[in-house]
Amino acid sequence: MLAVLLLDYSLYVWHVLTHRVPLLWRFHLVHHVDLDMDASTALRFHLGELLLSVPWRAAQIGLIGVSWRVYAIWQALLMLSILFHHSNFRLPLRVEGYLNRLIVTPRMHGIHHSIASDEVNSNWSSGLSFWDRLHGTLRLDVPFVLYISILFERR
Numbered sequence: 001m002l003a004v005l006l007l008d009y010s011l012y013v014w015h016v017l018t019h020r021v022p023l024l025w026r027f028h029l030v031h032h033v034d035l036d037m038d039a040s041t042a043l044r045f046h047l048g049e050l051l052l053s054v055p056w057r058a059a060q061i062g063l064i065g066v067s068w069r070v071y072a073i074w075q076a077l078l079m080l081s082i083l084f085h086h087s088n089f090r091l092p093l094r095v096e097g098y099l100n101r102l103i104v105t106p107r108m109h110g111i112h113h114s115i116a117s118d119e120v121n122s123n124w125s126s127g128l129s130f131w132d133r134l135h136g137t138l139r140l141d142v143p144f145v146l147y148i149s150i151l152f153e154r155r
């Protein structure tokens with residue numbers, strides 16, 4: 001359980017780095033240019049970002065000391081989470097509110113994919129939303145109407 005938490009946290013750190021380090025951002029930007037987010041967005045990454053993430057992932061596994069079984073479980077949970085929070089599900093706000101206390105939701109991650117820089121630099125978590133709460137990077141205060149209008153403006 002601790003290994004899964006540490007894998008999730010170190011992925012949060014990696015995601016922050018992909019936004020803060022100019023070389024990494026050049027590759028990660030490709031994931032953010034998709035203006036019509038849906039579950040397929042979760043799979044669209046530049047090959048350069050994927051290659052640069054390999055040493056990071058190896059360090060995650062080596063330093064945390066993760067067994068292959070635990071790693072496989074985390075990878076499966078991560079894939080489900082990423083497909084879910086990139087999806088275009090429009091959940092009722094109340095449901096979003098309950099879910100994003102624990103996990104990353106589509107609206108929460110949609111704010112991260114905003115074109116507004118202060119919104120892009122928030123909501124970096126990929127599994128548990130706790131990491132954004134811990135670091136003060138959680139943004140949920142984008143009015144729903146504004147959020148929807150931003151999505152339509154981007155089309």
Ligand SMILES: [Zn+2]
Pocket residue numbers: 015019028032112
């Ligand atoms: Zn990002």
